């Protein structure tokens with residue numbers, strides 16, 4: 001299988017390089033610069049290498065470099081921004097800090113032809129690109145020539161066709177460079193000669209073969225949440241090892257209205273997979289009694305998940321493997337320049353402690369995929385569209401949508417009623433698929449209102465809806481006011497105990513998607 005190696009120097013947009021390469025039908029992986037060597041590159045056996053951008057500056061000592069041996073392997077190399085700068089510097093050219101910094105939209109004048117521009121750009125054209133740099137290449141390394149210039153970068157695009165080395169100061173991976181994807185494709189297909197045959201159908205067959213080889217005759221347990229990731233994982237593992245798989249769905253009393261019934265019905269209807277539904281609301285709600293702190297809530301729930309899985313595995317006569325829907329963004333070790341370990345924003349309930357305690361090995365067939373690729377794989381496996389397009393729902397459920405207050409059955413009930421109205425209206429307006437995730441939050445404040453000429457002193461519901469591609473960053477969804485007014489009206493009229501509705505317009509960062 002053709003593959004491209006992306007060496008990450010810590011750019012904010014390295015993941016986008018991977019997405020674009022994969023969209024061109026070529027498998028790729030991101031490896032942090034401090035983990036690659038000439039040997040590791042040989043072992044990975046790529047058709048070509050892309051060097052990412054970085055917050056660091058080549059002009060300073062002790063900043064990251066590519067392994068020097070990379071440039072003698074005979075492989076095509078594309079350096080993007082910092083990647084271009086370090087390549088030039090490592091091959092004998094010079095990079096300097098410039099007064100003329102460029103951030104955001106810029107224009108590139110195409111001054112010469114090269115394989116990177118083939119069928120994309122012609123000499124004499126002026127092309128929109130996206131820039132984010134303060135340094136620039138001042139003197140080319142031997143063998144290179146300039147093929148494009150911009151106001152702030154006389155060497156904005158450079159080529160050494162003999163060695164198949166290319167460098168661009170702009171970022172082709174971002175959508176603000178309109179022809180960027182085509183340039184990356186020209187690199188992967190034209191320059192590196194990749195066939196572009198990495199499809200979800202091919203991935204599915206390989207994944208099934210890998211699961212069979214790993215699991216053998218062993219027994220697999222899969223936590224099923226109703227979410228896309230676990231559904232696709234279960235379907236894939238089932239195709240691979242059939243009856244050796246059992247799924248456990250835990251109703252922890254923190255699910256949305258009708259959710260458990262729906263997950264169970266869809267699953268039993270569509271799949272012939274053994275499913276255990278475990279009702280454990282007393283267990284979870286008792287443990288959460290009086291807990292207000294978000295981290296304590298998350299850890300309490302995480303621990304109980306482990307207990308329940310352990311218990312169910314025992315009832316099933318033991319399990320050798322645990323199947324999880326871990327995705328590529330969870331796996332990528334992005335390079336941190338903050339120095340020191342990064343802070344914990346929130347402990348994502350993960351069944352991470354599980355395998356160790358239960359002596360189960362992990363089966364993680366989605367480790368290499370992004371969420372949209374998981375959805376494509378789900379389609380390949382014939383999963384229903386309602387399951388594939390489902391908004392993500394966090395493992396700790398509604399507990400983290402009752403911020404800064406203890407979880408009670410009464411509050412859960414109020415929250416559920418508001419949430420279901422909101423989602424109903426979103427579906428009715430045809431907006432469900434345009435939104436990454438939407439939900440209601442019950443705030444720990446009461447406000448004064450007037451209803452039916454009487455005074456009310458009731459709860460406030462906050463509505464949240466965001467757009468995102470992988471949940472790492474997000475923007476609030478720009479509903480029109482008529483829509484918001486309609487939802488607010490219905491919630492206040494139909495949900496007893498709520499007299500006010502607000503809309504959350506915080507992006508991530510600085511906010512997060514969930515409130516806790």
Ligand SMILES: Nc1ncnc2c1ncn2[C@@H]1O[C@H](COP(=O)(O)OP(=O)(O)OP(=O)(O)O)[C@@H](O)[C@H]1O
Pocket residue numbers: 222223224225226227228229230231248249250251252323324325351390391392393394395
């Ligand atoms: N209620 C639940 N019962 C059983 N397992 C669960 C439950 N909630 C979460 N899990 C397990 O935890 C994993 C992580 O949850 P996560 O929400 O990240 O993924 P998902 O629910 O499969 O997909 P999505 O991100 O779309 O919600 C799931 O894949 C599943 O294995």
Ligand SMILES: O=c1[nH]c(=O)c2[nH+]cn([C@@H]3O[C@H](COP(=O)(O)O)[C@@H](O)[C@H]3O)c2[nH]1
Pocket residue numbers: 298346347348349350392393394395396437471472508511512513514515516
């Ligand atoms: O399985 C999960 N377990 C968790 O503990 C958890 N916390 C947040 N989320 C989901 O992750 C995405 C990003 O959420 P945040 O911006 O709130 O961190 C959003 O999609 C959140 O819904 C979770 N999913």
Ligand SMILES: NC(=O)CC[C@H](N)C(=O)O
Pocket residue numbers: 011052053054055056057058080081082083132133134135136
């Ligand atoms: N985006 C980047 O890779 C920036 C590289 C380097 N820090 C510069 O400012 O030029």
Ligand SMILES: [Mg+2]
Pocket residue numbers: 225227392393394395
């Ligand atoms: Mg989920």
